[in-house]
Amino acid sequence: MFFLPEDCPVTPRQAEASLTPAQAFDALYEFCAPALVRQTYLLTGRRESARAAVERAFELAWQRWPEVARDRDPAGWVRAVAYECALSPWHRFRLLRRPDPPPADSADQALLHALLTLPPAYRRTLLLYDGVGLDLPETAAETEASTPAAARRLMHARAAVAARVPELADCDLLHRRLAELASTDRLEAAGPKAVRSVGELRARRWTRAAIALTASVVGATTLTLRTAPTHYEKPPGPAQAVRGVPPRAALGPLSDQELALRTKLHQEAARGPERVVPLPR
Incomplete structure (x- = not known):
């Protein structure tokens, strides 16, 4: 490996x-x-x-x-x-991000370009089998595929790479060229202590977010339980016409007594104590 x-x-x-x-x-x-x-x-x-x-x-x-x-x-x-x-x-x-600069060697550029043109599943299968050195069942298990499916992906990936870089049709040469391409650049990750610290920080943040979300759900549920009705309320039925009510009568002509009262009211002053103090009989 x-x-x-x-x-x-x-x-x-x-x-x-x-x-x-x-x-x-x-x-x-x-x-x-x-x-x-x-x-x-x-x-x-x-x-x-x-x-x-x-x-x-x-x-x-x-x-x-x-x-x-x-x-x-x-x-x-x-x-x-x-x-x-x-x-x-x-x-x-x-x-x-801006694209990374390609490898300095033209052969490395051609191989990397051929790899990146493969579908991700094919690229991963080729790297695991011809790069890392896993056998076919292990490659299939890691890519969550059946062994025949992994074999088909591997053959198609090799054929696609060989079509772009014909000299890499030899599997041993492809294995060696993948190792050389991966070792061309000095690629390093952060220190393990820093990775552990970031992982713990992210875990704490996710825990706090989960607690806050749980508290909000509990609060919303409690509010709903307190404000929701506790018994079934039958909805009001549709409106119905009321029957048996006599129709509203129109005003008829005034009687002589009503006409006299209206004339008297018109003759009285609009303001004054005589409007509020009853007259002696």
């Missing part, structure tokens, strides 16, 4: 068995991060995106360290998450 340092003093499994959680994480990070950044660069073609994806993968690994530490292959767990982050749309379009 290439991309891994040959003189590493400790393996991830040894680190898990003999070190504290923080020391084991740091050992795994130092063991895998440099090579993983170079691998992820072949997936994205962007150096900063590769670094960000790998650092995010290790942040998630630290947040779930008991699960990752007990995993059969901690390095594979982190690699799978890093690849997912690198190929996810939110990561690719999160920031608008």
